[in-house]
Amino acid sequence: MxxxxxxxxxxxxxxxxxxxxxxxxxxxxxxxxxxxxxxxxxxxxxxxxxxxxxxxxxYKTKEELLYQISLVGHRLALDILERPALADGSPAERLADAVRSFVRWHAEHHTTARVVQYELDALSPEHRAEIVGMRRATDAAVRGIIEDGVRSGDFDVTDVPGTTLAVLSLCIDVARWFSTEGRRGPDEVGDSYAALALRMVGAAGA
Amino acid sequence: MxxxxxxxxxxxxxxxxxxxxxxxxxxxxxxxxxxxxxxxxxxxxxxxxxxxxxxxxxYKTKEELLYQISLVGHRLALDILERPALADGSPAERLADAVRSFVRWHAEHHTTARVVQYELDALSPEHRAEIVGMRRATDAAVRGIIEDGVRSGDFDVTDVPGTTLAVLSLCIDVARWFSTEGRRGPDEVGDSYAALALRMVGAAGA
DNA sequence: CGCGCGGGTGAGCGGTCGCTTAGGCTCGCG
DNA sequence: CGCGAGCCTAAGCGACCGCTCACCCGCGCG
The missing domain is CATH 1.10.10.60 (Homeodomain-like)
Known part of the structure; x- marks a missing residue:
């Protein structure tokens, strides 16, 4: 195999x-x-x-196959982000952890991630609503880390929701361009993006 | 109207x-x-x-319509990025300019941008190859600015192609999530993203 | 006036789509 | 052994797709 x-x-x-x-x-x-x-x-x-x-x-329909894929994928993505969100450690460590593992998943499983992230509109309205709810949870996980960092003075961010969106957006778009033929593998991209995210939130020494 | x-x-x-x-x-x-x-x-x-x-x-086919849209859109995107790329001014000013206007276009024309950026694979192989060539030029424009900044010492970037890709990726993904119903308009997002890009390249004082 | 031509229509062709139906094979189990 | 449950197939239905064809209209011009 x-x-x-x-x-x-x-x-x-x-x-x-x-x-x-x-x-x-x-x-x-x-x-x-x-x-x-x-x-x-x-x-x-x-x-x-x-x-x-x-x-x-x-499967009853072709759409149900897509729903199955989307559901499993989003559950996994949420797991990946909530672990560092709820963990101990400095906000910088937790944000770096979250971005690194989230990006690594998007790179490693970029075929699945592409379907999960870019075929949302093909879902039925009911299924779509359910998935959108899960996406709000992933957003909240990252926003929580950034809020912690701002509160503790480790991060320098004026627009927390906007920065959260930008960080997630950067990670998600990895699924669009990542290729196994490329120069960098999932680990390299994950490390590089973790550093970029720390810079975006103005973490001291980043 | x-x-x-x-x-x-x-x-x-x-x-x-x-x-x-x-x-x-x-x-x-x-x-x-x-x-x-x-x-x-x-x-x-x-x-x-x-x-x-x-x-x-x-139009001969439905695909020719997509090609027309893609061609005009990419020409415009290239224009937007090459103006600051070839302009005078500090690398930081030029990068901020490029990101601000590129993002503003993706937000303002997010319907067009969505087609231009996410329907590439639906083009015929010949048309696709032509468009991919134009995208290499947009990448080169941004990379040029970042290289200038690294050379002059204004930017602190170890992986120039990787950072170029990340900055462009961040801008392009605006087309996916931007909505006129949202909290921020094209100008606000453009300004915010210009600042984020400066942080990503480690511009002094950003 | 008549006539060509650019821009339009209604009808429909060949093909493919998502999905269904009728039926068959192969097991484990009483 | 018989027989039902689970899994699968060949054939095909009705709908709808991209695209074409035969024909029509209004307008500028010799």
Missing amino acids: SAQAQQSEEEWADIAPDAARRLVIAAVQAFAERGYHATTTRDIASRAGMSPAALYIH | SAQAQQSEEEWADIAPDAARRLVIAAVQAFAERGYHATTTRDIASRAGMSPAALYIH
């Missing part, structure tokens, strides 16, 4: 049965490559090694 | 005849709202107030 395929298997390990997992993995690849609307259910099924009809045994 | 419509008219003023311009404006709105693949030629034509067949009098 290729390293890529191995990684996909781990990422979606808790989806059963096997055929449903293969469909999700196939859908992530297809959606990331061509976008949700340009992907056909026939393409997803054939990537997963089955007939077009088999997809509908495991 | 609404302020929005007025702005669209100005943005595409040099496209003639009138019907072709109306089609471009309709296509930009439709592509931005639903994405290229989810937009039908019938929808574009009806927004422009004509029959589905009329579209093909002015």
Whole structure:
């Protein structure tokens, strides 16, 4: 099994049965490559090694596949950001931690992240509303760290919501441009972005 | 005429005849709202107030409409960035200028910018290659300013290409999240982002 | 006046889409 | 052994897609 395929298997390990997992993995690849609307259910099924009809045994619609991907992805993103948000340590350490791991995830899983971050509008209104709620939580996690830093005097930020948005925006956009062919790997980009984020909040000595 | 419509008219003023311009404006709105693949030629034509067949009098295919939009948009983006890149003044002034006006354009014309920045993959391979070439030029413009700043000692940057990418990435992502309903207008976001960019390059006193 | 031409229409073609239906195979289990 | 549950397929339905065709209208001009 290729390293890529191995990684996909781990990422979606808790989806059963096997055929449903293969469909999700196939859908992530297809959606990331061509976008949700340009992907056909026939393409997803054939990537997963089955007939077009088999997809509908495991998922009611194509949109439900996207929802599944979006839900798991956002849950993971929220986990990644809330760990440093609730941790001990200086605001600078926690912000650096949050940005580093969030960026590393966007780089390492950039196919999944691309679907999660850029295909939101293809969700049904109900599913979309649910996901938007989770995104508010990720925003609150980062904003909390920055507020702590401002309160303690470690950060110098006048517009906290605006800076929060900018930091998150910078991280999310990694999914758009990151390529495994590029000069830097996920770890390098994560470290570099953690330093950039500290500069953006005016952390002393950054 | 609404302020929005007025702005669209100005943005595409040099496209003639009138019907072709109306089609471009309709296509930009439709592509931005639903994405290229989810937009039908019938929808574009009806927004422009004509029959589905009329579209093909002015454009050979739906993709040619996207190409037209992408080409004009990228030309404008390149203009905006190259003016401060080639101007006199300190690197800090020039970088702030470039980021401020680039961000302002992405906010003010966020519907156009969304199409220009996020529908690249829907272009034909030939058209895509041409646009990618223009994007390399925009990257070079910003990199030039940062290199000048590093050389003069005004900036403190170890990874110039990486930082260039991050600054551009931050600006481009404005098109994704900016909304006219939001708290800040294009000018406020532009000023705020210019300051953030100066911090990212470690400009003295930023 | 008649006539060509640029810009328009209604109808529709060939193809593909998301999804359904009818049926078949392969197990574990009483 | 029989038989139901779970998983899968071949075939195809109805809708809708990008795009084309045959035809029409108003206007400038010899």
